[in-house]
Amino acid sequence: xxxxxxxxxxxxxxTAQVSVSEEDINSIVWENDTPPIPKDQILAxxxxxxxxxxxxxxxxxxxxxxxxxxxxxxxxGLDAWKTRIASIKAKYPK
Amino acid sequence: MPLTQLRNLGIVSAAGITTTKLxxxxxxxxxxxxxxxxxxxxxxxxxxxxxxxxxxxTPSSASNKIFLIVHIYVYALDGLWTLFRGATNIGNxxxxxxxxxxxxxxxxxxxxxxxxxxxxxxTYQVYFKANSGVSYTGGNNTEQYITAFEIAx
Numbered sequence: 001x002x003x004x005x006x007x008x009x010x011x012x013x014x015t016a017q018v019s020v021s022e023e024d025i026n027s028i029v030w031e032n033d034t035p036p037i038p039k040d041q042i043l044a045x046x047x048x049x050x051x052x053x054x055x056x057x058x059x060x061x062x063x064x065x066x067x068x069x070x071x072x073x074x075x076x077g078l079d080a081w082k083t084r085i086a087s088i089k090a091k092y093p094k
Numbered sequence: 095m096p097l098t099q100l101r102n103l104g105i106v107s108a109a110g111i112t113t114t115k116l117x118x119x120x121x122x123x124x125x126x127x128x129x130x131x132x133x134x135x136x137x138x139x140x141x142x143x144x145x146x147x148x149x150x151x152t153p154s155s156a157s158n159k160i161f162l163i164v165h166i167y168v169y170a171l172d173g174l175w176t177l178f179r180g181a182t183n184i185g186n187x188x189x190x191x192x193x194x195x196x197x198x199x200x201x202x203x204x205x206x207x208x209x210x211x212x213x214x215x216x217t218y219q220v221y222f223k224a225n226s227g228v229s230y231t232g233g234n235n236t237e238q239y240i241t242a243f244e245i246a247x
Binding site: 002010016017018019020021031032 | 131132133134135136137138139141142143144169197199228230233234
């Protein structure tokens, strides 16, 4: 679960304190004196943020649970696991 | 021939009903509100995030209590949830009333028995914050509720 508006804001200002309803850019509330970021600046990086979120979601699905990955390492070895993870990362670039 | 007999020993008025039949512990009224919208925040202090989990209740006596039940859907790396009466946090100042961590979705509930000591309209609302990362409440086709019960004192 990642909110692309908040992720975009944090990409511009990693210490921003902000609240958002759904993914509505018009609902942004700047908390605790955080300086507002212009909407067009947020909108400009949304495509990149969406691509990163999609990549992360797809990667997580294909990685499998951490339990199954530990089992994989035990049975197949660390190098085999690293090769599989690298191929997933390459399949879904950020 | 009547099978039963009703003897009025103490109930002589509407006020009598309140004091005689609805003694300490009786539920006098209940008010609820809901929110199905996802709210998210990175705020380090408690904020509403524009949620609609807010109820306003007017106690009929200053000695009555307000019992609050909050039913929420949460997801957070390290988030905390609480209740405010007006501008006052009625949970722990820093820890609130409940929390979530590890980016795991939880459907849960928390409660609070409050003594507002007033007969004025009193508003209770859910607040939340993020100690790190982003805290989410609601969304994912869930419905969240806050319900306030006035309890006779």
